[in-house]
Amino acid sequence: MTEALAIQGLGYRRNQKQILKDINLTLPTGQIVGLLGANGAGKTTLMRLIAGSAINFRGAISVAGVTTAPQRKAQVSFSAQMDGFNPSWRVGQVADVMTALFPDFRTADFLQLAQLLALDQKQRIKRLSKGNQRKLQLAVTLSRRASLYLLDEPFDGIDVMTRKAMLSSILRWTPEQATLVISDHHVSDIDQLLDQVVVIKDQTVVAQEAADTIRTQGQSIEAYFESFYGGEQHD
Amino acid sequence: MTSTSKVFWQMTKERVRQVTQLIEIDLGVIAVLVVMRLIGRLSSEDVLGFSTLFGLITVMVGFVAQAQSQEQVWVQNRWRLVPLADWKLYCASTLANLATSVYLWAVIAAVTTVEVLVSGVKGYWSNTNLVVLASVLVLILVMLMLLWTLISLEHMLTTMITDFLPGMQEKWLRRVIILVSIVVSLKLIDWFVDGITWLVNRAGITGASFNSSVTINGSGMVMHGTVLADLWLTIIMFAGAVLILSVLNCYLLSHWVETKQTPAAV
Amino acid sequence: MEFDDKVPIYYQIEQYINREIIVGNLAPGDQVPAVRQLALTLTVNVNTIQRALAELIRDGILVSERGKGNFVTTDTAVLAQMKQRVIEDELAETYDHLAGLGMAPAEMVAALEGYIKERKEGGSHD
Incomplete structure (x- = not known):
């Protein structure tokens, strides 16, 4: 079966600064992968490159075996795909717009997810609390049938109860053969869900390891991640 | 898809x-x-x-x-x-x-x-001539398209440049670049129009010759014929400009123009 | 369910299912909930559940029936061995903890007996 993601020799510059370099990364299908790195390490940039928001890169990116931008976009569901939605729209309207623009969007799934996450169909986006906006983003992202899901810091600023509901949603709604990549700089938010972790530091991938391997050595994933930062202070 | x-x-x-x-x-x-x-x-x-x-x-x-x-x-x-x-x-x-x-x-x-x-x-x-009126409307539409195309070109060039150069946090720097790109684009348009006019003259196509080879309507329309021909020549010129610039815009769009990011993310 | 973050989760799930069997929540021959259901209930990855179940099947604690699902074995000998192993693990842990406090084996036995006696007598307020 083709890999969910295959990246070779990826490099990316912006404003004359090297943001990412020499990235080689392969992810199999059917896994939940944690993308770990300090604030500003390049996690979001990597997701933007995979999804197609960022386009001026060196190297090769393929998702589920396809490489051109429109094909990749059909295989990837990125949590940022709601950027630009009219804030006056209601939650229910969001589903209509998504259906028009994305043929793989499942309105029935979205309605169930919205209910699970306690989102009111009639609420306007601009009136949603930050937590509810994040929940809406998650519901939208998971309602598409994609091969690769990219969640960028989905639990940022989320309280414990909401996080539990969101974790449940992720488990329930990710298709079996799909791969899900979650970026977070607070590892403990997601660590019991992860099959493997990918650590980004110094503009490149410094480690890719199975969660079980790390724990078998008696180390928590959080400690493993922090070991890359030695005695440095980070967020 | x-x-x-x-x-x-x-x-x-x-x-x-x-x-x-x-x-x-x-x-x-x-x-x-x-x-x-x-x-x-x-x-x-x-x-x-x-x-x-x-x-x-x-x-x-x-x-x-x-x-x-x-x-x-x-x-x-x-x-x-x-x-x-x-x-x-x-x-x-x-x-x-x-x-x-x-x-x-x-x-x-x-x-x-x-x-x-x-x-x-x-x-x-x-007494408005409907054909001329319709042609004028088409001309206006094409001109609007040209304007939108130019605005997009502006915007794309500025986005490209601000993504490429360092130190883009300064607002004034971004404004200078926008100004410069507008000036440069206008100059390009100028050259383009000059070029086309030169081509047209070389090929010997003028409004008059257009008129003599095209008969619009026998009675009393000959005078409008010239106006009409000139109108359509302009329309075709502008449409050509729109086409060429659009191809350029599409190229820039798929190779250089990236989406905005929310400030906190990297 | 809360997990120890330094031990592989699939292993902790194996332990969890073993304990469910020992205390009787899962009886011999009972069907184990479906993989996806377990994943949701315990809030872990489906792959993790699958690995845990695979290990339990390999150990003979669970039996897989094609098309039907996974069942607790009816082989009471295997289950008794498993219970023995779990008890031994608990004892080993207690032994290590008490030894770490500097107690000798004889002291440990005395302490445990004393404690059990006290528990029985003060039993009503639990």
Whole structure:
């Protein structure tokens, strides 16, 4: 079966600064992968490159075996795909717009997810609390049938109860053969869900390891991640 | 893969909704004018004059609103992440603007016509040649398209440059770049028009020769024939410019123009 | 369910299912909930559940029936061995903890007996 993601020799510059370099990364299908790195390490940039928001890169990116931008976009569901939605729209309207623009969007799934996450169909986006906006983003992202899901810091600023509901949603709604990549700089938010972790530091991938391997050595994933930062202070 | 027509319809729907709000404001203003006429503060001619003026203002604001909608398509994730080739996205947006404009003009024209008929003011429409009128409308449409294309080119070039150069946090630096790119683009257009004019002259095509080889209508239209031919020559020139610049825009869009990021993320 | 973050989760789930069997929540022959259901209930990855179940099947604690699902074995000998192993693990842990406090084996036995006696007598307020 083709890999969910295959990246070779990826490099990316912006404003004359090297943001990412020499990235080689392969992810199999059917896994939940944690993308770990300090604030500003390049996690979001990597997701933007995979999804197609960022386009001026060196190297090769393929998702589920396809490489051109429109094909990749059909295989990837990125949590940022709601950027630009009219804030006056209601939650229910969001589903209509998504259906028009994305043929793989499942309105029935979205309605169930919205209910699970306690989102009111009639609420306007601009009136949603930050937590509810994040929940809406998650519901939208998971309602598409994609091969690769990219969640960028989905639990940022989320309280414990909401996080539990969101974790449940992720488990329930990710298709079996799909791969899900979650970026977070607070590892403990997601660590019991992860099959493997990918650590980004110094503009490149410094480690890719199975969660079980790390724990078998008696180390928590959080400690493993922090070991890359030695005695440095980070967020 | 999303279909281009679905994207076109969604864009048109949203832009039409926006423009309808402008129309409502226009109607509101007209209502106020009519009331003032009824209480004798304005003459019929004045009402007509003001409302036509406001109709024009509405059309201009509509143009700006559509330009803004178009520019958002290039840099927002909600459009750029749609599984559709960038050039198709570009075409959908251009067509959506055209469709919205036609809708806006049709409504404003209808409203104005109603007003003219109701007010009974004579001599408003002199003997207008419908063919020439239609050609003028086409010319205006093509000119609008050229303007939108130029605005997009501007925007894309500035985005490219601000993504490429370091130290882009300074607002003044970004403004300077926008100014410079506008000046450069205008110069390019200038050269382009000069070039085409030179080509046309070399090929010996002038308005006059156009006229002699094309017979529009036997009786009394020959004079309009020249005007018509020149009109269409200009239309074709502008359309050519739109086409070439659009190809350039599509290239820039798929190779250089990236979406905006929310500030916190890297 | 809360997990120890330094031990592989699939292993902790194995332990969890073993304990469910020992205390009787899962009886011999009972069907184990479906993989996806377990994943949701315990809030862990489906792959993790699958690995845990695979290990339990390999150990003979669970039996997989094609098309039907996974069942607790009816082989009471295997289950008794498993219970023995779990008890031994608990004892080992207690032994290590008490030894770490510097207690000798005889002291440990005395302490445990004393504690059990006290628990029985003060039993009503639990």
